[in-house]
Amino acid sequence: MxxxxxxxxxxxxxxxxxxxxxxxxxxxxxxxxxxxxxxxxxLENREEALQLLMNSYDLYILPENREYAIENADRHLPLxxxxxxxxxxxxxxxxxxxxxxxxxxxxxxxxxxxxxxxxxxxxxxxxxxxxxxxxxxxxxxxxxxxxxxxxxxxx
Missing domain, CATH: 2.60.120.380 (Jelly Rolls)
Structure with a gap:
């Protein structure tokens, strides 16, 4: 039923x-x-995905670790x-x-x-x-x- x-x-x-x-x-x-x-x-749009990642890095990653995160952002794709x-x-x-x-x-x-x-x-x-x-x-x-x-x- x-x-x-x-x-x-x-x-x-x-x-x-x-x-x-x-x-x-x-x-x-x-x-x-x-x-x-x-x-x-x-999310298929790579540019949108990267922008979302950058925004999240500002919120969740310590400043001293952000450069490494940005350089390795592709490993988190696709979102x-x-x-x-x-x-x-x-x-x-x-x-x-x-x-x-x-x-x-x-x-x-x-x-x-x-x-x-x-x-x-x-x-x-x-x-x-x-x-x-x-x-x-x-x-x-x-x-x-x-x-x-x-x-x-x-x-």
Whole structure:
């Protein structure tokens, strides 16, 4: 049964923020499925990427280390958007999938779960997904979160 199909977008101003997305889980669920996808993954404009790096060096690198960082900036390219997912059930934390993949197919059931998520009873009640927008380097980054249940437990 489909529980959620949410589409949105983020911009660089949304970096270092979180989006909490609540949903309800009914009794009788054998497996909770989640799919997160976002695009684009990579900032293709080299000049923009280098400018973002220079700005970050001013903020995060000690003055005496900046020259080395600037000379080696190419090793940090291409810059990439990073969006990750955490899951909570009615009782609390059920895990986090802090991966760099722009498409994540995840599941949790009583006996098994995707790496980063914890298997266990799928309690009915309020659940939530938290999208962590670690870094958005493109002008916009579209995302889609889909959540659905199936009766069968993972094998």
């Amino acid at each position: 489909k529980l959620l199909d949410l589409q949105g977008y983020a911009s660089p101003e949304d970096s270092k923020t979180h989006i909490r997305i609540p949903f309800e889980l009914d009794e009788g669920c054998g497996k909770l499925n989640l799919r997160l996808q976002y695009a684009p993954k990579t 990439k958007n990073l969006m990750t997912l955490s899951l909570d059930d009615a009782r609390g934390y059920r895990g986090a999938c802090h991966r760099h993949d722009e498409v994540q197919e995840l599941f949790v059931s009583e006996r098994e779960a995707s790496p980063g998520l914890m298997p266990g009873k799928l309690v009915s009640g309020p659940w939530s997904v938290t999208l962590s927008l670690h870094c958005i380097v493109t002008e916009t980054c579209d995302y889609r979160l889909q959540i659905w249940t199936t009766e069968e437990d993972a094998i």
